[in-house]
Amino acid sequence: MVGLALAGAASAAVAGGPRQAAQTAPSSSAAPPAPVGSCSVQGLATPARGLTVYDAVLGGQPVAVLTGVQLPLTLSEVPSKAEGGRAVVSTGQGRGHFKLRGWVDAQQVPVFANRLLESVVGHVWIGEQQELRLLGGTGSQLRVERQVAGPLKQVVTASAGCESFSLTAGTPKERPIPSKARGWKVQPESLEIYDEPGRDGSVVAVLVKVYEDADVLLWGDAQKAGFVHVMYYADIVVEGWAKQSQLRPLPRGELMDQAQPPRLVPLPPKLSFSSEPRPSEAPRELPLRIQASADAQPVGVVEAGTPLLVLDLVASWASVLPKDLSMMPPPGQQFWVPAAALVIPPRKP
DSSP: OOSEEEOSSSSOOOTTOOOBOOOOOOOTTOOOOOOBOOOEEEEEEOOOBTEEEESSSSSOOEEEEEOSOOEEEEEEOOBSSOTTOEEEEEEOOSSSSEEEEEEEEGGGSOEEESSOEEEETTTEEEOTTOEEEEEEEETTEEEEEEEOOTTBOEEEEEEEEGGGEESSOOOOOOOOOOTTOEEEEEOSSEEEEESSSSTTOOEEEEEEBSSTTOOOEEEEEEEETTEEEEEEESSEEEEEEEEGGGEEEOOTTOOOOOOOOOOOOOOOOOOOOSSOOEEEEOSSOEEEBSSSSTTSOOOEEEOTTOEEEEEEEETTEEEEEETTOOEEOOTTOOEEEEGGGSOOOOOOO
16 A cells, blocks of 8 residues: 555644744754755745745745735745755735745645646545645655544545645535435445455555544445445545445445535734825836845845735835735834835825
8 A cells, every 4th residue: 555644633734824934043054955946836826824934945034024915926945855844935926926935844835736646556646636736856756744634533645746735725626426326334444445346355445433423425336346346536536446335335325425625715914003004006017125124135135016015104215014924024024115106095094
């Protein structure tokens, strides 16, 4: 068996639920970065809330914090071992956003499958548009895992080419039930799936319930030698043979609700200001700094047409945020652009 493993948690994680980025302090004694793959994955991403963008692959200084609000993003240079490693992140799409390039925790940006991802050849797949966690990148391949939702406590892994992934969350595909299939309810806490019926069959996967009385529904369309040919359709797809003695048939026509849980979208952050921010818009591309000084190196640019909130004016500099609050400066710092480049309305009396 490959690709299908038991999760350590007692229950499955809900796809798309709010995530809080786990930050690690930069270390000057960190090991050299792992080799990176050549994949580049794009889309309208929803990164973990509080995800810090650094100016270096190791150590370095924070240049921005992503808030979990959806924004155009490209993820590249994924390390061969994503856990604890950083990947390159680029924001912006030419107009209307803050654009910068830096490094982030590779596992804090969820990716999504554009197609079925095969885990166990001919028997287990990760479904389309399921939220995945990066395990690493090698050449033009990414390795990912899916924490199965619903009544199972499985972790399914798969590898596929770059084109199989996106950062944009789509709608999971619903699979039609075969017309002659019958519902079968899994009885034991775990169920072995075989590649063929009878004594010559080999176990290719084991389905494990999140708890003993959890309802797991399989569809069966054939019986042979004491086995049922079954299919499991949810965030993963499983096909194979199971022992009939471990299944209970549902009466013909009876259905059992087993819908996938909805994907949760984090709400934008709520901020309090000492004075009401003033709206503005970048008339052209503007250098973005985290210090109000022309001598400070820009950390990125504000693309033309980006709606802004002006928080403060200091000398010839304006402290700004993107209106959608998709990005914040590092703690204790501010984003600065030349004030003369903006049309800033007067404060309301």
